[in-house]
Amino acid sequence: MSLTQYVVVGRCCDCDDHVKVVEAKSEADAEKKFEQHVRNSEKVFEGDFYIEHIQTLSRMIFCSI
Numbered sequence: 001m002s003l004t005q006y007v008v009v010g011r012c013c014d015c016d017d018h019v020k021v022v023e024a025k026s027e028a029d030a031e032k033k034f035e036q037h038v039r040n041s042e043k044v045f046e047g048d049f050y051i052e053h054i055q056t057l058s059r060m061i062f063c064s065i
Contacts, residue, residue: 007021
């Protein structure tokens with residue numbers, strides 16, 4: 001199965017938003033990878049996590065202004 005690139009925006013609890021391009025098999029996989037990365041970088045392993053936006057990179061480029 002090939003990987004798709006997703007643009008993901010999200011944050012832990014009261015922390016700042018992060019934006020990353022994530023290569024994943026599915027949107028759910030991209031969300032999981034993104035959350036693990038952000039939690040590790042912020043050193044916040046508990047509490048709420050919010051995905052603000054997720055979209056394939058190809059779709060984002062197609063819809064660019």
